[in-house]
Amino acid sequence: MASSQFPPLKNDLLLRAARGETVERPPIWVMRQAGRYLPEYHEAKGGRDFFEVCRDPEIASTLTLQPIERYAGLIDAAIIFSDILVIPQAMGMTVEMVDKKGPHFPDPLRSPSDGQYAELMKRDVDVAKELDYVYKAITLTRKKLDGRVPLFGFTGAPWTLLCYMVEGGGTKLFKEVKTWIYKYPEETKALLQKISELCVEYLALQVKAGAQIVQVFDSWAGELSPSSFKTFSQPYLTYIAQHLPLRLKEMGLEPVPMVVFPKGAWYALDAACDMGYNVVGLDWLHDPAEAVKVVGDRPMVIQGNADPGVLYGSHEAITKVVEEMVEGFDWHGRHKGWIVNLGHGITPFVNPDDLKFFFEEIHRLTKTKA
Numbered sequence: 001m002a003s004s005q006f007p008p009l010k011n012d013l014l015l016r017a018a019r020g021e022t023v024e025r026p027p028i029w030v031m032r033q034a035g036r037y038l039p040e041y042h043e044a045k046g047g048r049d050f051f052e053v054c055r056d057p058e059i060a061s062t063l064t065l066q067p068i069e070r071y072a073g074l075i076d077a078a079i080i081f082s083d084i085l086v087i088p089q090a091m092g093m094t095v096e097m098v099d100k101k102g103p104h105f106p107d108p109l110r111s112p113s114d115g116q117y118a119e120l121m122k123r124d125v126d127v128a129k130e131l132d133y134v135y136k137a138i139t140l141t142r143k144k145l146d147g148r149v150p151l152f153g154f155t156g157a158p159w160t161l162l163c164y165m166v167e168g169g170g171t172k173l174f175k176e177v178k179t180w181i182y183k184y185p186e187e188t189k190a191l192l193q194k195i196s197e198l199c200v201e202y203l204a205l206q207v208k209a210g211a212q213i214v215q216v217f218d219s220w221a222g223e224l225s226p227s228s229f230k231t232f233s234q235p236y237l238t239y240i241a242q243h244l245p246l247r248l249k250e251m252g253l254e255p256v257p258m259v260v261f262p263k264g265a266w267y268a269l270d271a272a273c274d275m276g277y278n279v280v281g282l283d284w285l286h287d288p289a290e291a292v293k294v295v296g297d298r299p300m301v302i303q304g305n306a307d308p309g310v311l312y313g314s315h316e317a318i319t320k321v322v323e324e325m326v327e328g329f330d331w332h333g334r335h336k337g338w339i340v341n342l343g344h345g346i347t348p349f350v351n352p353d354d355l356k357f358f359f360e361e362i363h364r365l366t367k368t369k370a
């Protein structure tokens with residue numbers, strides 16, 4: 001699917017900003033912008049199973065468009081409605097989404113001596129076939145978007161996917177995955193490499209289907225120490241950034257901007273600037289002005305980073321956070337290098353009107369001063 005087969009893009013602000021260009025205002029989008037805080041999400045999803053919805057391109061595209069319609073003119077990107085855990089599913093693992101609890105693997109990976117590990121390592125995973133529904137959803141969404149805003153594709157990062165595959169779901173202790181990295185580092189690295197290769201192919205196929213920018217979510221990066229991040233996350237994030245453009249070239253496709261979000265790994269910002277991505281996502285533990293200093297002269301664009309929790313607060317609190325970001329990212333001094341987002345996904349129970357107020361405040365406070 002060549003991009004010329006889609007309606008022309010009317011708002012390319014995000015793509016220009018992601019490439020480091022000077023722009024008229026900072027582009028805005030929000031992680032998890034299609035989700036449970038929206039009443040129309042519950043209405044469209046009905047009682048259906050989460051992954052069943054992901055596998056239905058028609059409804060996945062409807063959900064993707066909901067925030068674009070509600071916040072028309074205020075936000076600058078859509079992100080395809082799916083989940084990072086479709087990769088373990090493509091690898092043959094069963095993943096269920098348990099209502100109000102989150103993802104659950106009935107049969108997680110136990111240890112490298114377990115037959116399941118050997119099985120997984122030798123299995124030839126066909127991400128083209130297994131995740132065909134994602135590409136279909138992307139293509140359909142691009143058509144329905146009609147060029148209003150660009151569309152993000154995404155993948156989980158190898159380290160974060162490994163966490164889910166061995167823990168079997170969310171965790172506070174990270175007992176299983178820490179056992180893996182500190183007891184079986186070589187087997188862990190072999191599996192991380194295998195996942196990385198699947199991520200590259202998966203992202204390339206998303207681009208082929210119509211994704212115009214991609215994000216790699218390393219949601220559990222912050223569980224690693226600076227040294228273990230260097231061993232178990234960084235090489236694989238780098239692998240993806242280096243190999244995706246090569247794979248796209250092989251497929252006869254243009255490169256797309258790439259975003260990395262190493263959540264919690266504040267120490268990794270410096271390294272993230274040199275991994276080959278265009279944009280680094282920051283969580284709210286970063287001070288914007290400090291982050292700008294770390295980036296220095298490098299052409300890295302920063303995405304973030306309001307505390308998602310501020311959306312439970314007063315409008316005064318929201319305005320204050322926006323003012324701090326505008327100032328900290330030195331928007332009026334630079335007019336580039338910043339994509340507005342929250343520091344993590346928007347959470348349930350946020351009033352959608354408060355998110356709208358956040359967007360309006362960004363627009364108001366980043367207007368070019370006369």
Ligand SMILES: Cc1c2[nH]c(c1CCC(=O)O)Cc1[nH]c(c(CCC(=O)O)c1C)Cc1[nH]c(c(CCC(=O)O)c1C)Cc1[nH]c(c(C)c1CCC(=O)O)C2
Pocket residue numbers: 030031032033034035036050079080081082083084085097099100101102103154170217219345
């Ligand atoms: C870790 C992770 C997952 N999935 C994802 C991540 C990385 C981002 C992050 O760190 O938050 C990524 C993701 N998940 C979802 C999207 C859709 C696109 C968007 O951002 O709007 C994206 C980009 C939908 C979803 N993924 C999920 C929902 C909620 C499903 C529901 O109950 O209806 C949605 C809308 C479920 C999910 N999926 C996952 C968890 C831990 C959970 C349960 C906890 C939670 O709900 O926050 C795995």
